[in-house]
Amino acid sequence: MSKFGKHDFTGKTVVLTGAGGVLVSTFSEAFAQLGANVALLDLNREAAQSVADKINQNNPNQAKAYECNVLEKESLKAVNEQIKADFGPCDILINGAGGNNPKATTDNEFHSEDLDKEVKSFFNLEETGIEFVFNLNFLGTLLPTQVFAKEMIGRPGANIINISSMNALTPLTKIPAYSGAKAAISNLTQWLAVHFSKVGIRCNAIAPGFLVSKQNIDLLFEADHETLSPRGEKIINNTPMGRFGKAEELVGGILFLADETAASFVNGVIIAIDGGFSAYSGV
Ligand code: NAD
Numbered sequence: 001m002s003k004f005g006k007h008d009f010t011g012k013t014v015v016l017t018g019a020g021g022v023l024v025s026t027f028s029e030a031f032a033q034l035g036a037n038v039a040l041l042d043l044n045r046e047a048a049q050s051v052a053d054k055i056n057q058n059n060p061n062q063a064k065a066y067e068c069n070v071l072e073k074e075s076l077k078a079v080n081e082q083i084k085a086d087f088g089p090c091d092i093l094i095n096g097a098g099g100n101n102p103k104a105t106t107d108n109e110f111h112s113e114d115l116d117k118e119v120k121s122f123f124n125l126e127e128t129g130i131e132f133v134f135n136l137n138f139l140g141t142l143l144p145t146q147v148f149a150k151e152m153i154g155r156p157g158a159n160i161i162n163i164s165s166m167n168a169l170t171p172l173t174k175i176p177a178y179s180g181a182k183a184a185i186s187n188l189t190q191w192l193a194v195h196f197s198k199v200g201i202r203c204n205a206i207a208p209g210f211l212v213s214k215q216n217i218d219l220l221f222e223a224d225h226e227t228l229s230p231r232g233e234k235i236i237n238n239t240p241m242g243r244f245g246k247a248e249e250l251v252g253g254i255l256f257l258a259d260e261t262a263a264s265f266v267n268g269v270i271i272a273i274d275g276g277f278s279a280y281s282g283v
Pocket of ligand 1: 070096165
């Protein structure tokens with residue numbers, strides 16, 4: 001039995017966006033080990049290709065990398081045609097591309113009247129940064145769903161999984177655009193679950209707690225990447241399990257939601273996988 005349990009995705013085509021990244025590459029490996037053909041979409045072709053190469057070493061011909069921008073419908077449509085030719089239509093869509101950007105992040109947690117001029121406050125955030133983050137997360141989930149879900153209709157077990165965040169429940173300081181965009185992802189997840197409920201496509205999400213990755217390492221650690229930053233320390237103090245999570249620890253939730261037998265009546269939920277962060281008031 002695979003270390004990921006008894007799920008069986010043999011013959012399924014799983015399309016994963018952001019597949020060159022930390023989390024989705026881990027999900028991709030798990031799906032391939034459980035029999036799926038995995039279509040790895042990423043803006044960064046090299047990153048997706050190296051994930052595909054690694055998967056194909058153990059599961060020959062089960063992974064293929066596709067360069068694709070989740071913000072360009074034509075790019076998504078062209079890739080959909082290639083995937084259909086390579087593996088057949090999409091059965092399971094994992095909308096994993098997303099993230100924050102420094103341009104949409106304030107330097108300060110709280111506003112005060114005596115801020116240094118150099119501080120990037122809420123009032124200095126530029127529309128372009130806000131727009132970039134909002135679009136990447138929200139439109140970057142909506143557009144792939146428009147392109148892939150059409151042909152998922154009528155396919156047994158078809159489902160979509162989005163990636164929300166702790167920010168969707170209570171916004172974190174400094175990152176208003178990312179927080180708002182992830183709240184919108186949770187909302188869209190419920191909307192899609194209802195919208196597609198009569199045509200057999202389930203839609204759910206996971207809301208990961210705090211994991212260390214490229215996009216947040218500079219927020220969680222000092223420059224040495226070993227000493228916790230004051231923010232990293234606060235997070236650990238508010239995570240009852242007292243540690244950051246690992247990408248592998250999200251896999252069980254993803255596979256459960258994707259499994260048409262285990263989760264056949266699960267629709268419109270956002271599963272927090274967070275070491276207890278969202279359950280803890282801090283007291
Ligand atoms: P990552 O930065 O490691 O990977 C993101 C991938 O998306 C990258 O490979 C990047 O090239 C790709 N990408 C960026 N823009 C794209 C575009 N326009 N089109 C196609 N691909 C694009 O991030 P990650 O940590 O693996 O995060 C994956 C998802 O999980 C994101 O939605 C993120 O917001 C969410 N998330 C992450 C954490 C965490 O702690 N890592 C926590 C909560 C939620």
